[in-house]
Amino acid sequence: MTTESATATLSPSLGGKRRGVLDRVGDRALYLITLLAAIGSVVILGGLTYKVVDLASGAISNNGLGFITTSNWDPVHGQFGAAQFLYGTAVSSFGALLLATPLSIAxxxxxTELAPRGTRTPIATLVELLAGIPSVILGLWGILVLAPLMQSTVEPALHSALGWIPVIGKLFAGAYSPVGLFPAMVILTIMTVPIVSSLTREIFTTVPPAAKEGALALGGTRWEMIKTVVLPYSRPGIVAAVMLGLGRAVGEAIAVSQVIGGAPSIGSNLFLPAQSAAGQIAAQYQGGTPDTQSALAYLAVILLVLSLVFTGVARLLVRAIQQRSEGRSQA
Incomplete structure (x- = not known):
């Protein structure tokens, strides 16, 4: 064997060893980077939770669960009750989901089912761009455009159409206001639709094509296929998407605080001004007394717990739909 042939024989072997070493180093580096990222996420969440709970410890020990059930917020006399803020958060968030859920599903x-293929990506991109609009811009639009429209047109129309109904009519009775719970619901609807619709669209794409084709082959219309196959199959995923959207709505502060009115109250009229928990934190924490800051931190703890609960429920529902999909594929 000549020197040239021996070198040619050894070169691929040496190159393969070098590639093997580089691959192992790269795999190790990737593992360490992803491990540090995961640990960093846990540390950040843990540190944030610890700091907020530590700030709220004074209010928690002084007020206990009465903080949630009472509505007297008087920093001068050291009395703090958050029921009116939690009421504003609950009504605006759940009301927004009542509006956003059918719109997002539609x-x-x-x-996924009706639009021509060439138009699906542009429309989806436009919808998702709503999620990138800064909250302060949406709030400014709410003040300048939405609020006057609500007071002059939408609220009188709702009062005329629904005000006569015995129970529901109470929601749309009373004086009209440019700011209040209903404008906050509309703003939150605009903010949650991109999230819920995007997640729901991904869920719809997991429906087995064979099941949809079978429904159509049996003579069903497209609507019957959607009603009997797509929606039942996707129900847990839709609920998970809605829960994630709820977590987004509960924690919103800037946009909501600009249109909700900033007047803490508990009442059945959606047109009257109110205040949300996140909005109260943003409005009063800076410059507040230590007792006030501790009470606001208690509010933040409640919002954090609610967000974790909503996210956990969503994860359980996603896991359920994944297990069901795997079971059907194996069958």
Whole structure:
């Protein structure tokens, strides 16, 4: 064997060893980077939780669960009750989901089942761009455009159409106001639709094509296929998407605080001004007394717990739909 042939024989072997070493180093580096990222996320969440709970410890020990059930917020006399703020958060958030859920499902169904293929991506991109609009811009739009429209047109129309109904009519009775719970619900609807519709659209794409084709082959219309196959199959995923959207709505402060009115109250009229928990924290924490800051931190703890609960429920529902999909594929 000549020297040239021996070198040619050894070169691929040496190159393969070098590539093997580089691959192992790269795998190790990737593992360490991802491990540090995961640990960093846990540390950040743990540190944030510890700091907020530590700040709220004084209010927790002084007020206990009465903080949630009472509505007397008087920093001068050291009395703190957050029921009115939690009421504003609950009504605006759940009301927004009542508006956003059917709208998001309709958008997702249109993009996955009805829209021409060439238009699906542009429309989906436009919807998702709503999620990138800064909260302060949406709030400014709410003040300049939405609030006058609500007072002059929407609220009188709702009062005329629904005000006569015995129970529901109480929600739309009373004086009209440019700011209040209903404008806050509309702003939160705009903010949650991109999240819920995007997640719902991904859920709809997991429906087995064979099941949809079978429904159509049996003579069903497209609507019957959606009603009997797509929606039942996707129900847990839709609920998970809604829960994640609820977590987003509960924690919103800037946009909501600009249109909700900033007047803490508990009442059945959606047109009257109110205040949310996140909005109260943003408005009063800076410059507040230590007792006030501790009470506001207690509010933050409640919001954090609610967000963790909503996220946990969403994860359980996603896991349930994944297990069901795996079980059907194995069958």
């Amino acid at each position: 958008i997702a169904l249109f993009l």
